[in-house]
Amino acid sequence: MNMEFAKQKISVSLAFILLFLVFVPAVTDGAECRTKFREMGEIKTYKKCMDLQTQGASIAWTLFPHNKTLDIVFSGQMISSSGWIGWGINPVAPNVMVGTRALIAFRDPSGSSVVLPYYLDEKVKNLQSSLVSKKSDLHVLKSSVELSSSSARIFATIKLSFNHSTSLINHVWNRGASVQGYSPAIHGTSVEDLRSTRTVEMVSGSVRSKAGDKIFNRENLITAHGILNSISWGFLLLLGVISARYLRQFESLDPAWFYIHATLQLAGYAMGAMGWAIGIKLGKQSLGTVHSFHRKLGITIFALGSVQICALLFRPKKTHKLRKYWKSYHHFVGYTCVIISVVNVYEGFSLLQLSPDSYIKLVYSLSLSSLIGVFVVLEVNNWIVFFKGVDEKDNNAIAVKMET
Numbered sequence: 001m002n003m004e005f006a007k008q009k010i011s012v013s014l015a016f017i018l019l020f021l022v023f024v025p026a027v028t029d030g031a032e033c034r035t036k037f038r039e040m041g042e043i044k045t046y047k048k049c050m051d052l053q054t055q056g057a058s059i060a061w062t063l064f065p066h067n068k069t070l071d072i073v074f075s076g077q078m079i080s081s082s083g084w085i086g087w088g089i090n091p092v093a094p095n096v097m098v099g100t101r102a103l104i105a106f107r108d109p110s111g112s113s114v115v116l117p118y119y120l121d122e123k124v125k126n127l128q129s130s131l132v133s134k135k136s137d138l139h140v141l142k143s144s145v146e147l148s149s150s151s152a153r154i155f156a157t158i159k160l161s162f163n164h165s166t167s168l169i170n171h172v173w174n175r176g177a178s179v180q181g182y183s184p185a186i187h188g189t190s191v192e193d194l195r196s197t198r199t200v201e202m203v204s205g206s207v208r209s210k211a212g213d214k215i216f217n218r219e220n221l222i223t224a225h226g227i228l229n230s231i232s233w234g235f236l237l238l239l240g241v242i243s244a245r246y247l248r249q250f251e252s253l254d255p256a257w258f259y260i261h262a263t264l265q266l267a268g269y270a271m272g273a274m275g276w277a278i279g280i281k282l283g284k285q286s287l288g289t290v291h292s293f294h295r296k297l298g299i300t301i302f303a304l305g306s307v308q309i310c311a312l313l314f315r316p317k318k319t320h321k322l323r324k325y326w327k328s329y330h331h332f333v334g335y336t337c338v339i340i341s342v343v344n345v346y347e348g349f350s351l352l353q354l355s356p357d358s359y360i361k362l363v364y365s366l367s368l369s370s371l372i373g374v375f376v377v378l379e380v381n382n383w384i385v386f387f388k389g390v391d392e393k394d395n396n397a398i399a400v401k402m403e404t
Contacts, residue, residue, distance in 0.1 A: 063203060077175070101118075236268030243260045
């Protein structure tokens, strides 16, 4: 048993996760559009149509490559008649809202339907400023909107003048429940709300589907974040604790128990670090959304895990007088890290809005319950053996006194 085993285990786990992400089913590409739309009494047709993956949204468009003009209509479902709905283009990066040049539609204080341009920047994301209408380098030649209590359509003709050397466009859309004057309130924070982006090749109507894009789009990052953290912090750490606490009692397994314990903990920490890094990236991508409790628990877990790994460098020898203090600290930090990790896994499930009968939640809960069951049985057995040992020592002591 050596540390090469740990490295192999981590590699196999990573390979499995990457293969899973690569083969996530692709979304439907755009098709020839046969739907007719009515804009201010005028019948309009478009070359391509596409259903988007969230919020019941869709787009239809005609691209004129010779002059980089895009004629588009965005259709979506309203949360309420007093809410807002928006669509935009992000020329900076795919799968993020910061940097988006958006057209947002709602009813103004007088009750009239309006569609106005907005720019989504870091200050809006971090809730440091309200979202205020302003001109951007999205050159809108004309725009209009049709609003009802339950649906909306935004029509726009856009001159693609900002660094668009190809027809690959990053679409971003979302909706909210209220508007303060002309300032839309932040959108919801469900998984559906947070993955309302798509990159489309506008000439062919195909969704961008390179392997790298599949792996690093937001939906797959959320999946990877959940898988890595559930397995690492929520399972391997507890398994490592159990292995250290109960295998070390067998003299024949010394020092093998230590290598098993270290391998499990190092594998868990390595996977957990990747999951934590993905979580940081997801946090940066979320517009105006901070899952503060989940985030704080995650930072605490990563800090405690890092301290535990560093503590291995300062592990005193068994004969050293500080060894007992190091063990007390090591046990306390380890148990604390495991408990917080399990709590945070279920907090993550809650943020994903998984139903009680979710397959993912059920598999994790059954695995965790099995480990806890093993832990309880072994712990009870330990105490039984301990008290038997105490009784035997007492009986031996009494026997010695009687003999004397």
